Amino acid sequence: MSSHATAATGKEGHGAGVLDFPGARFSFVNELHVVPESTPTPIPCYRVLDELGQLIPGAKYTQVSEELAVAMYRKMAVLQSMDLVFYDAQRQGRFSFYMTTAGEEAINIASGAALSDLDTIFAQYREPGVLLWRGFSMLQFAHQCFATSGDLGKGRQMPVHYGSKEHRFHTISSPLATQIPHAVGAAYHVKMSPEDACVVTYFGEGAASEGDFHGAINFAATLEVPVIFVCRNNGWAISTPAREQYRGDGIAGRGQAYGVRSLRVDGNDTLAMYSAMKAAREMAVTEERPILLEAMTYRTGHHSTSDDSSRYRGAAEIQHWKLQRDPVARFRRWLQGQGWWDDAREEELRKSARAEVIAALDTAEATDKAPLRDLFTDVYDAAPPNLVEQERQVRAHVAKHRADYPDNVPLD
């Protein structure tokens, strides 16, 4: 209190002394001090492999075994196959919608691989690789896209809205950024429980403009929870370029303002992504603190099957990222340099991955849609009278007008 009085009366004179503010102390200056809008050097971007998949001399990173490296590469290839085949299937009208992860395979797989299966995930939609890494089967992905009786979400949501309790992956919700505060609340639960785990939330640089991002990171900082915020900065939010999304030092640059540690990583470098995520997890779990990780990448596909990105961005930019900066090809070169991979294995992998995806799609397509009862369940834990009545009405009505309703939804 006394120093407040000092500050107020200015007895210390001409800029000497400090402002003792609740929770902070600021020194006084006697000249107006304008903080510039940016630092002279942006936060650097951590990488381990160059574009050709060569280890950068002196690079510090977490060693990965041959077994782990090959497993990551395999999953990246499977993810690519899934995208190619699912995308084509959607284009052929076999299901209604799809979003690819093209260009962001390293973020998906390497970040997933750096986590423990005990860690809980709250994702956006361009992170199916995390679920793939955890063992969600190709058939489960396909059942979700076809809204079948095998879909864990019971046919209720659009394609790519996966979720699996078994894999500690909370179900995707389309409204952007809503999952970010959920992750912080979940991390508070983890903090209060004996488990050595953390919570990870993924989101795009576009979603990071939503109020929910800002609220969530401030909560995480003040409540000191083990949560990792992974921003996939892929340069675009549908047609909106990053330049129209934010100013300042990207998303990582916001961390310090909220009192949160942050990292910027080359999201197309599998080894860098893995190492950064390992380090982030270590800090989050052992120090019970939030970490903000900005992974720099590029969305090489259209936003979704409803989008045509040639309307708003140049082909050269896409080609550059596809040809020069592709994360899968880069990691493969490194693997081959290690002597852990070769062309024969590559061919075998691509063939088997494609066959697995096609078989899963065919099976799901031949499976019944989710049954009509699933329309009415799970609104609440138990159906209230209005829903019991509505189910009765719908069933009576459909029985009378069967031809007016789709025959692919079983009436049980």
Add this chain to the structure above:
Amino acid sequence: MQRGTAALLRCARFLGELQPRRISSLETARCFSGAAMQAQPSAPEGYDGTAELKRMNLFTAVNDALHIALDTDPNSYIFGEDVSFGGVFRCTTGLAERFGRHRVFNTPLCEQGIIGFGIGLAAMGSRAIAEIQFADYIFPAFDQIVNEAAKCRYRSGNQFDCGGLTIRTPYGAVGHGGHYHSQSPEAFFTHVPGLKVVVPRSPSKAKGLLLASIRDRNPTVFFEPKGLYRMAVEEVPIGDYETELGRAEVLREGSDVTVVGWGAQMLVLERACDAVEKEGVSCELIDLQTLLPWDVDTVAASVSKTGRLVISHEAPITSGFGAEIAAKIAERSFLKLEAPVARVCGLDTPFPLVFEPFYLPTESKVADAIMHTVSF
């Protein structure tokens, strides 16, 4: 999904059949030319009800209205997510190129920001035309709309208002939108004094009602039936005209039952009316067009004549806007009613992907309800 698309194609064909009626209905539209703010309820110079027509679908009609709005008021702006390149539904195509990046611009991805920004812009006297990419994503802005936009005039004793704010947002079922690309959240907004809520059913209505909403001196939420953006095609008057807010339109006159709806649901209701007319039932079909404030007189007058009322909307039945209509008509026309007011609406569940046709108030559900009502 295929079935949903087929239904929309049927709608499109159906609209084609309705064109003559639609055009004649424009005779009641307020039309004018010249600067904004000088909208006259009388016919403008040079408009005699036979203005030149052009075939347009609904997104083109919206786009046409936006061109006219920016052209007639240099103090008007269009902004939202992805509007610069034309918007995800192409409604803002060509506007940035024609009017410049200072009048048509992308915002960061933040709905509360979009509406809050729009309120400030409008409070200074500009005309703010905000786009929320899907009605399902309007909720982050709910506080700004409900507590700020709607109450700005009242709380300041009419010193300030944000009447220049118009919020355009696509709503409704499309056959494959699931929970978050399908909802019809109009009833949340009809519960808010200070707002106007408008829903057009067709391209010509979209153009006239949007121009009226933009120039109205109150904040307006304008729900666009996205299922009709590409499907619905009709002859739309070229040039500037407004369709009066707060007025329902009687689409067909009849004597046995009054059928009320709005937006894309009007197509379903037209088909249901056709179906029951084959059974000898004469329907009076009314498009509410503006839900807040709504045209009680037109509906009550009709019910006084028919003695029966069927209301239909896509949103869940419980606390939907149909409940308000039913209550008001019970109050106004109690002694004239010969059957309980029927509501045919969405179910009390989240909007479901694969069960969409079962969830919706379909043509056969509406037809059954009409038959039940007339034989009560």
